[in-house]
Amino acid sequence: MRTRITELLGIRYPIIQGGLQGLGRAELAAAVSAAGGLGLITAGCFETRSELEAEIARARVLTDQPVGVNISIGSRRTMSEFVDCICELGVRIVFTSGNNPEPFVERFKRHGMIWVHVAPAVRFAQKAQQLGADGVVLVGFEAGGHPGMDDVALSVLVRKGSTELEIPVIAAGGISDGRSLVAALAWGAEGVQIGTRFVLTRETVLHPGIKQALQQASEHDTVMIERTLRKARRVLRTPQAEAVLELERQGASFEQLRHIVGGDAYLDTILHGHTDRGVLSTGQCIGLFDDVPPAGEVLRSIVEESAVVMQRLHRLVDDAPLSASPR
Numbered sequence: 001m002r003t004r005i006t007e008l009l010g011i012r013y014p015i016i017q018g019g020l021q022g023l024g025r026a027e028l029a030a031a032v033s034a035a036g037g038l039g040l041i042t043a044g045c046f047e048t049r050s051e052l053e054a055e056i057a058r059a060r061v062l063t064d065q066p067v068g069v070n071i072s073i074g075s076r077r078t079m080s081e082f083v084d085c086i087c088e089l090g091v092r093i094v095f096t097s098g099n100n101p102e103p104f105v106e107r108f109k110r111h112g113m114i115w116v117h118v119a120p121a122v123r124f125a126q127k128a129q130q131l132g133a134d135g136v137v138l139v140g141f142e143a144g145g146h147p148g149m150d151d152v153a154l155s156v157l158v159r160k161g162s163t164e165l166e167i168p169v170i171a172a173g174g175i176s177d178g179r180s181l182v183a184a185l186a187w188g189a190e191g192v193q194i195g196t197r198f199v200l201t202r203e204t205v206l207h208p209g210i211k212q213a214l215q216q217a218s219e220h221d222t223v224m225i226e227r228t229l230r231k232a233r234r235v236l237r238t239p240q241a242e243a244v245l246e247l248e249r250q251g252a253s254f255e256q257l258r259h260i261v262g263g264d265a266y267l268d269t270i271l272h273g274h275t276d277r278g279v280l281s282t283g284q285c286i287g288l289f290d291d292v293p294p295a296g297e298v299l300r301s302i303v304e305e306s307a308v309v310m311q312r313l314h315r316l317v318d319d320a321p322l323s324a325s326p327r
């Protein structure tokens with residue numbers, strides 16, 4: 001497959017494994033890159049610069065294909081140090097998300113990096129374009145993690161963004177198979193970023209009990225929390241997620257929610273399976289699959305299915321020639 005995104009990133013298929021807090025580590029990123037997509041190591045998984053350095057080194061042992069780094073701006077005090085780290089290590093591809101990326105752009109450019117910004121709205125993507133981003137990820141309402149505050153579906157966001165932006169658009173939110181890849185390309189995207197589908201793979205360090213809960217979840221089992229903090233986040237609907245919503249209804253501040261939505265509770269949940277502690281970001285597409293395959297297999301099956309879908313669509317056109325005059 002060839003799009004401006006495959007050309008820009010030097011990858012075979014326009015499929016990116018998005019930043020995954022606590023889970024976006026070397027094994028997963030390398031498996032996705034080795035299969036022809038782009039894996040991202042999530043800098044926010046690490047406390048210190050040396051931990052991040054070791055993870056990048058590990059990914060380089062696991063694959064000779066490009067692996068990028070996701071920098072969630074504002075998620076850690078050490079992020080600026082992490083940016084220096086990836087610049088010095090010669091990481092070629094960086095995806096930023098979260099807050100305004102402006103303070104980091106000069107460093108990305110000085111080191112000749114390819115920089116893609118993740119945005120939940122076209123206006124933020126336009127700002128990134130002005131700052132010199134090489135591409136943008138537009139995140140739709142159905143996505144796991146932070147889909148922004150606008151509640152606009154991916155189908156609308158991508159069509160609008162790909163019309164109004166000059167740089168290539170990557171679609172994120174609900175993409176999990178070949179059908180959704182083809183749909184995103186049809187809407188004008190030139191690549192897709194996937195979170196939830198890659199969470200449920202063999203390579204992630206997610207506790208087996210949580211993987212099982214995800215296998216059983218339907219598309220109705222996610223909920224948006226932290227809207228009152230203006231940090232809307234789509235998570236698996238659990239008693240803890242419901243507790244956050246109840247506290248939000250009572251006007252709770254972040255400090256009053258920290259024991260559930262903070263980093264310690266999150267790690268306790270994903271690594272030790274303690275669902276009575278934190279919450280897990282999960283997209284609506286969790287209702288569309290229930291297996292836990294290797295990440296490379298996920299990528300291959302998306303690519304294979306997309307070829308079948310494109311052939312089917314092509315046949316539809318053949319069966320009804322556009323030149324046929326309407327009755």
Ligand SMILES: Cc1cc2nc3c(=O)[nH]c(=O)nc-3n(C[C@H](O)[C@H](O)[C@H](O)COP(=O)(O)O)c2cc1C
Pocket residue numbers: 017018019020021022023042044070072096097098118139142143144145146172173174175193194195196197199280281282283284285
């Ligand atoms: C468990 C989980 C953790 C995430 N952590 C991050 C993160 O640290 N940084 C980031 O930019 N995006 C993060 N995201 C968002 C994903 O990178 C991606 O944009 C989103 O999951 C796409 O929607 P989908 O889940 O429907 O595939 C996370 C998503 C999930 C499901």
